[in-house]
Amino acid sequence: MTGHRGGRWRLVHLLLAVPFIAMIWIGSYDQTEPAIAGIPFFYWYQLLWVPLGALFLLPVFRAEERDRSGRE
Amino acid sequence: MTGALDWTALTVFALLFGLVTILGFVAARWRQGDLSDLHEWGLGGRRFGTIVTWFLLGGDLYTAYTFVAVPALMFGAGAIGFFAVPYTILVYPVLFAVFPRLWSVSHRHGYVTSADFVRGRFGNHALALAVAVTGIVATMPYIALQLVGIEVVIAGLGIHGELPLIIAFVILAAYTYTSGLRAPAMIAVVKDLLIYITIITAVIYIPLQLGGFAKIFAAVPAAKLTIAAGNATNWGGQSAYVTLALGSALALFLYPHAVTGVLSSSSRHVIRRNAVVLPAYSLALGLIALLGYMALAAGVKDMPAYADGFKEFGANYAVPALFLAMFPNWFVGLAFAAIAIGALVPAAIMSIACANLFTRNIWKEYINPKVSGAGESQIAKIASLVVKVGALFFIIFMPQQYAINLQLLGGIWIIQTLPAVLIGLYTRWLNPWALLIGWAAGIGTGTAMAYAVGFKAIYALHLFGITIPCYAALATLIFNIAVSVILSAVFNLAGRGADATQAADYL
Numbered sequence: 225m226t227g228h229r230g231g232r233w234r235l236v237h238l239l240l241a242v243p244f245i246a247m248i249w250i251g252s253y254d255q256t257e258p259a260i261a262g263i264p265f266f267y268w269y270q271l272l273w274v275p276l277g278a279l280f281l282l283p284v285f286r287a288e289e290r291d292r293s294g295r296e
Numbered sequence: 297m298t299g300a301l302d303w304t305a306l307t308v309f310a311l312l313f314g315l316v317t318i319l320g321f322v323a324a325r326w327r328q329g330d331l332s333d334l335h336e337w338g339l340g341g342r343r344f345g346t347i348v349t350w351f352l353l354g355g356d357l358y359t360a361y362t363f364v365a366v367p368a369l370m371f372g373a374g375a376i377g378f379f380a381v382p383y384t385i386l387v388y389p390v391l392f393a394v395f396p397r398l399w400s401v402s403h404r405h406g407y408v409t410s411a412d413f414v415r416g417r418f419g420n421h422a423l424a425l426a427v428a429v430t431g432i433v434a435t436m437p438y439i440a441l442q443l444v445g446i447e448v449v450i451a452g453l454g455i456h457g458e459l460p461l462i463i464a465f466v467i468l469a470a471y472t473y474t475s476g477l478r479a480p481a482m483i484a485v486v487k488d489l490l491i492y493i494t495i496i497t498a499v500i501y502i503p504l505q506l507g508g509f510a511k512i513f514a515a516v517p518a519a520k521l522t523i524a525a526g527n528a529t530n531w532g533g534q535s536a537y538v539t540l541a542l543g544s545a546l547a548l549f550l551y552p553h554a555v556t557g558v559l560s561s562s563s564r565h566v567i568r569r570n571a572v573v574l575p576a577y578s579l580a581l582g583l584i585a586l587l588g589y590m591a592l593a594a595g596v597k598d599m600p601a602y603a604d605g606f607k608e609f610g611a612n613y614a615v616p617a618l619f620l621a622m623f624p625n626w627f628v629g630l631a632f633a634a635i636a637i638g639a640l641v642p643a644a645i646m647s648i649a650c651a652n653l654f655t656r657n658i659w660k661e662y663i664n665p666k667v668s669g670a671g672e673s674q675i676a677k678i679a680s681l682v683v684k685v686g687a688l689f690f691i692i693f694m695p696q697q698y699a700i701n702l703q704l705l706g707g708i709w710i711i712q713t714l715p716a717v718l719i720g721l722y723t724r725w726l727n728p729w730a731l732l733i734g735w736a737a738g739i740g741t742g743t744a745m746a747y748a749v750g751f752k753a754i755y756a757l758h759l760f761g762i763t764i765p766c767y768a769a770l771a772t773l774i775f776n777i778a779v780s781v782i783l784s785a786v787f788n789l790a791g792r793g794a795d796a797t798q799a800a801d802y803l
Contacts, residue, residue, distance in 0.1 A: 232327055240389040247382040247541060248614070250534045254523050261512025266522050270381045271582045277385040278575045281392055 236287045243277040301454045308629025309453060309636070310340070312490065313464070314639050315485045320471030323478040334672040338408060338652045339560045346569045349480055349561040352645075353570060353575045355484030356557045357387075357548065360445030360639035361438075363491070363584055368611035370588025374520025378585055379461040379540040384578035384588045387507040387544035390572035396547060396564035396722045401455075404801045409649075410555045410717045411657040417720050419793030420728035423663065426735050427713045428657035432551040432650045432683075434706030438551075439646045439687040442639040442698040448609050452616035458692050464636070469684045472644045473677050477560055480644035487641050490634035492580065498590075498631075499583045502622050506593050515593035530763040539720060543765035546737035547711040552649035553642060584615075589620040590680040609696075642683070651679035661759070701751040708746060712738035715780045721802065723793055730783035738776030742768050 246252075247270075256264040302789065329336035329343075362380070368375030402470075407413045411431065416573050419541035437504045440460035443461060447711060449458050471479045513521065526532030548554055561567055596602050605613040612712055653675040662666050667675065688698060716731045745755040745768040757764045 237393070240393055243385050243389055244542075247386060248538050250523065250538050251310050251525075254525060254534060256521055259510075259513075262508050262513060264513055264521055266375060267378065267582075267586070269732055270354070270378065270385075271579065273385050274578045274582065275574050277388060278588065281388060281572050285558075288568065 234287060236284050239280045239284055242280045243273065244272055248278075302625055302628065305629035305632065306453050306455075308626050309395045312486075312630065312633035313636065316486050316640065317467050317471065317552050319482050319486065320467070320475060323471070323482040324475040326478050326482060331474075331476055332670040332673045334408060334652065334669065335656065337673045337719050338655075339556065340477040340481055342403065342555045342560055343562050344481060344560050344566070345562050346566050346573075346682050349557070349566050349570050349574060350562065351484040351488055353557045353574060355480065355552075355638070355641035356553055356645045357574075357642075358384075358491075358577045358581055358638075359438075359642040360650070361441040361642075362581065362637050363638060364445050364448055364612050364615055364633055365441075366581065366614050367588035367591065368584045368613075370585050371591050371614040372588075372611040374516060375523050376537060376540075377588060378582075379537050379544070380585055381578065381582045382538075382541035382545040383548075384581055385575070386541060387548050388571045388575055390545060391549055391558075393572075394718055394721060395558050398717075399557070399558060399561065399564045399567055400803060401801045402559050405797065408559065408656050409552065409653045410550070411653060411711070413663075414716050414720060415657070416714070416796035417724055418728035418731070419755055419795065420732075423435060423716055423728045423735075424731050425661070426611055426658055426732055427653035427696050427716055428653045430709050430713050430739075431550075431653050434710040435552050435588055435650050436683065436687060437690070437702035437706055438553075438688045439643050439650075439683065439700045442643040442646075443687060443691040443705050444609075444612065444696060444699065445639040448605075448612055448616055451605060451608065452613075452620055454629075461692070461780060462688065464640070465684060465688050468640050468644060469681055470685075472647060472680055476677075477556065477645065477648055480648075480696055481560075483637065483644075484641045487634065487637045490630060491591055491638060491685075492534040494631040494634045495580050495583055497627070497692045498587060498619075498622075499571075502587075502590050502594075502618070505622055506590060512589050512593040515595075523558070529761065531765065533765065534767040536767065539767035540753060543767040544707065546714060546718075546773070547707050547769060550710045550713050552653055553646040556645055556649040556652065587615050587618060591615065594618055594621055596621050602754045616803045623743060643687075647683045647687075647803045648676075649682040650683045651676040654679040701746075702750055704753055705743060705746055707753075708742035709739055710770060711769045711773050712742065712776050714773060715777055721776075725784065725788070725793070726780050727784040727787040727792060730780045731788050733783055734776040734780030735776075737779045738772045741773035741775055745772065 253266055253269045256266060258265055260268050324331060331337050331342040335341060366380045367378055388569065402413060405416055407416065409428065411424045411428035414427045446464055447461055506512055523537045525531040526534050560566055574791050591614040597606060601620065602617040604612065604616055610744060617626050623631060654673050659675050660672065712735045715726060715734060719726060747754055753767055753770045754765050
């Protein structure tokens, strides 16, 4: 995956692993407290990870876009 | 719904259904291309930009069956059903990192299916055939289950018998035949608007009626509110939950309909952009899952009006019953139309994806290698009809449980193509014959596991004195990879087939 055409592996790609760690570590969220607006922790925490997951993709996306614009 | 027709709901439903039917036929002229070419019919000319792809993949992956079955699982089994949320969170890093590579190499070499890629990458007919057949067999019951989604809401409207289902499917078959992938792409826009309207209304309006989220969650038995924690010798429900999410996330983009959605986009950047913006659907899915608890809190199960529906469809009737109990008639019509149209989009894409596989990897490969471009498109159109008629027969003449069991098996089967397709995108060190044996080993053990526990997804593995309840797909995938790696080390000594692709093709 080297080469001048982009798609290079960079340190920022490690961010892609963060949602996996967060979701696989079920012990960190398998509980009802603290609840927010009557919604137990288990539910709102995982729902929160939907936008967080996208947020962790963003820097990787930006880095790859920069690679691309530098090339063209 | 004791036989009484709900005319208001039915009228709204029929109007919306009519609208998407017209759209389906008009779609043939959208971004016009020569529909007698497989790239045009089966991949929409590979011209879909970020927004169309967003609607298309959203409509494709978040199916009507998902919208019915996920809350049904929450309704019946509790927190375990929420695995759909981590599942759809983990899908996107995979989509982002891996599938632009599939897009690039497919674009370079004119691949229409993942089996096309495997054929080119490993130069092995047998492995490509295994990937193609797995895709078709895993997708067919999935199409059948979309019909269940339509069946459930039609019954909710008070209509009985198979005729409306047959009519809906004939319409679907007709516009898929004429318009190809453009039809579901266009209809997906309407479907998603309706789904979002329904969901946003439901998660605001229903909790207000039921006295807030605290009351809704209070209706769920405490033991079902979280996953049972494990201990040193038995990992309990937690390992089941995590492996379900992980296994499903890895399997999703191996399904032919997902590959078709990916390959129809106009560039690899469209795919990456979508990996960032598609999670909006996951949020909707998470909220839809909670409808299962709202149905518990509303007590629809014990209402005599819905007894027939629950008797016929089981927990799958929870959401329709909830809507009927909570919403005014006209909105019930809109919400049910959202679900029914939500079934048409994936059913169309799935049948197109199966047709592409059949045409490229069975017909062209084994029956008529000299088939012309127009001939390919014609075969694919007919294959898409056959696939849909097959699904319709299946759902009318077989017990619904067969389709559910087969769809579960489909998930276990499709993930066995991961080493060839997904790992194959990065390296061709794995030997095709080793991959084929690994695939067979995965399919064999996976099917045996599912059978042993009476077609449940979770199998209790016993390793080193520890009981690990685990999604059978993930456990057997690891076995498959182990077999593939060990045998590759041996087989590679004898040399490998030719690789039609180069490193630069993937970037």
